[in-house]
Amino acid sequence: MMFPTTSRVSLRTCPMKAPRSSFTVAIESYNRPSLHNRVEVFTILITNAWELLLKAEIIKASDNIDAIFYKDSDRSLAIRDALKQRIPKENDPVRKNLEKVCDLRDNAVHLLIPELQAHWSRLFQANVLNFITRYEDATGENLFNSGRGMLSLIVDREAAELATIKLKFGEASAETVELFLQRFLADEEELDTPNFAIPVDYRLVLTKANQQGDIVLSHGEGGRRAIKVVQSRNIDKTHPHLMMEAVELIGERLPEHHVTRPRVTAICEKHHIYNSPGSKYYDEIQKPFTRRFSDTFVDWVVEKASEDTEWIERAWDWYS
Incomplete structure (x- = not known):
């Protein structure tokens, strides 16, 4: 072709x-x-x-x-x-x-x-x-x-x-x-x-009623322009934890692993968490730049480390 x-x-x-x-x-x-x-x-x-x-x-x-x-x-x-x-x-x-x-x-x-x-x-x-x-x-x-x-x-x-x-x-x-x-x-x-890929639970519409879709391409004045509008969400609810808060929560549930901020950073780098802001694990705020983590991220790290006692250490060795 x-x-x-x-x-x-x-x-x-x-x-x-x-x-x-x-x-x-x-x-x-x-x-x-x-x-x-x-x-x-x-x-x-x-x-x-x-x-x-x-x-x-x-x-x-x-x-x-x-x-x-x-x-x-x-x-x-x-x-x-x-x-x-x-x-x-x-x-x-x-x-x-x-x-x-x-x-x-x-x-x-x-x-x-x-x-x-x-x-x-x-x-x-x-x-x-x-x-x-x-x-x-x-x-x-x-x-x-x-x-x-x-x-x-x-x-x-x-x-x-x-x-x-x-x-x-x-x-x-x-x-x-x-x-x-x-x-x-x-x-x-x-x-x-x-x-x-747009998840199946996203609805994309061309409309003046923004509440009908998660992502909207709406009419501009007189229908002459197409304006992209993204419906907002509350990051304090979806990703409530700063880095140190996430580290402390993980450490409380994995006391034997000696969880530290550098080790959580290693996990994020090895598994490309920072590459996908807006994911179920991670989001970020631009002004000022702030990393935010979800309860799902905390649960994921705890689950992985519980299943494999060397999981965090391997991430740290890779990162180092």
């Missing part, structure tokens, strides 16, 4: 116009029920939009358009190489999300089937919201200031059973689907953040 390539001219003259156009067409394609292969078209266009955005960022950071080309070559960086440059952390949920979408694009013949759209729509919706955030952070512009809106990508139905997929598409396809799904669901459980 051939994918769109980067235009040196378009990125030199209008570096942010190209990703915006590709992104808009991707959304429009997905939301056209009459387009039979709309999911496959969406993955190609949205990954191209990301590739153009990442390369525009590379050009801006280096002030050199040649930075997006391989050394001694006219071939521009593949999206995965551009992604590694701009998001070097392997377990960053935004990077993991985009890598999964790239995997879907590369294996479209096996994975982009209607029966799996309930799963992929959650991945795609997170990808779209991540793109909007990154584009607007990079440009300071509202992505939809030209009057275009964005419809929900969430599919409100259950995914088909693997037995049904095997019967309809064959054993080879079913095995490929099963392997990919296992990895996808494992990553979703580990990362536990809407930056990777």
Whole structure:
């Protein structure tokens, strides 16, 4: 399969116009029920939009358009190489999300089937919201200031059973689907953040009544602008503990482990807790920057250390 390539001219003259156009067409394609292969078209266009955005960022950071080309070559960086440059952390949920979408694009013949759209729509919706955030952070512009809106990508139905997929598409396809799904669901459980995949209990709506959804893209004045609105939550209830409070609570329940702040920090680093603010374990406040932890995090550490007496010490050795 051939994918769109980067235009040196378009990125030199209008570096942010190209990703915006590709992104808009991707959304429009997905939301056209009459387009039979709309999911496959969406993955190609949205990954191209990301590739153009990442390369525009590379050009801006280096002030050199040649930075997006391989050394001694006219071939521009593949999206995965551009992604590694701009998001070097392997377990960053935004990077993991985009890598999964790239995997879907590369294996479209096996994975982009209607029966799996309930799963992929959650991945795609997170990808779209991540793109909007990154584009607007990079440009300071509202992505939809030209009057275009964005419809929900969430599919409100259950995914088909693997037995049904095997019967309809064959054993080879079913095995490929099963392997990919296992990895996808494992990553979703580990990362536990809407930056990777929108959970099934999120509701995304286009409405003036913000209380109807957890994430809302609402009408602006006269319906001309699309404004992203995220319904707030009380962090004092969801993540009530500062670091030292969490350390003390864990230490009280694990007196034999000599729990200290550095050891809890080691646990957080080894298990990528800090990579997923807003997860069931961890959140943060930006001004002033403050780390916050949930009761679920405390219970998780206690459970892991109780099951394996060397668990905390291994995290400490790894961190040290």
